[in-house]
Amino acid sequence: MTKLALGTHPFLLGFEQLERLVERTAKTGNDGYPPYNIEQTSERSYRITLAVAGFAEDDLAITVEDSTLVVRGRQSEENGERVFLHRGIAGRQFQRSFVLAEGVEVGAATIENGLLHIDLNRSEPDRVIQTIQIRKG
Template sequence: MSGRLFTSPMFLGFDHLEQILERAAKSTSDGYPPYNIEQIGSSSLRITLAVAGFLMDDLQITQEDNQLVIRGRQSEDSQERIFLYRGIAARQFQRAFVLAEGIEVESAWLDNGLLHIDITRPKPEMTVKRIEIAQNYASRKKVNNKASSHKGGLPDLHRSSDRSGLERSIQAITKER
């Protein structure tokens, strides 16, 4: 087995999707901070992270190469506080979510120790493109040759048909002399 997901020849151009899945599988997660993902509409999701003790200035959300990255780093306490027991985690974190093409981050807000991030997938427009079919390979080359001659270009000497035409012209000129 090759280890590839899309081994069928019918899947063309899915290499980048395999890379994204590999990146998501490699990202290690220790479970902090805990989070929920909920569907809030037909094309909308909400990610909620429990970030108790973090202020808005301690959090950063970025979208990097189809990844939603949430980072948290609490600033040092300016007040000298003595904890007899510290059960609320004050460590930094980074949580990354792989986003599909076209996903957009709509908004984010902090409410009662929960960071909410709304994301949506815009509805794709259906496009249909008609592809012209040439009779055979030779007729396809003739169409390409006509297109290049209409552009005012010189004959391409690397093409065998242009080379033979040029050779015939040279032979005709030498016969006239």
Template sequence: MSKTGPGTGLGTHPYLLGFDQLERLAERAAKGAEGYPPYNIEHLAPDGFRITLAVAGFAEADLSITVEDRQLVIRGRQGDTADERVFLHRGIASRAFQRSFVLAEGIEVEAAALENGLLHIDLRRLKPNTIVKTIPISRT
């Protein structure tokens, strides 16, 4: 039986110092789990990724991509043209959306391109700098 609540999560394990944000990141990722728009995630060897979202009907001006606090957020909002047109059948969604992805430490957004109704966002894992730091011990 697992306990929940303050002081019982992964971030409180004595060997995982400073990982208390991990649970908050997982919660944020779960909030972006809505099914629209559909998307793919590809691994591009050796250290790249590509997120592709199906955004048919959206122009570049209708889309925004931001990264804040290791969270990639893609938003889409089309201008309302329904007043000008009379639909006999409306089966193509034109709703606004927000899709979020939590990025691991060292993952950077490299580029984004809109092509044939697909929004491609290329990500790259940066090579970490291995730093060894010697800490002097002083007498107190």
């Protein structure tokens, strides 16, 4: 039995881009840090919450690149000479990516109590009905 790729299924015309999107999502390289939650806050809105304890606002960057929400964190280097007897609090740089569906827009971003909240809103899709005229050949 031949396995059809998503973009080559006979009933899904023009979905090659979706297959590339799935491949790109699999290659984002998210390693589990920082941990995050995704919650649905209403019928058309979502909230992503990342645990970013120890990161200040200036240490974080949020961008949208080709329908991908990218959150980057890099703590500024400390000039003081600190000697740690034990260092169990992660303070490494990170990049976390989320692929956004068409019509999903990034709203506000807030940081409180070591949690970065990013609100997403999905717009109502326009319903399009098109009538095609049939001509004699």
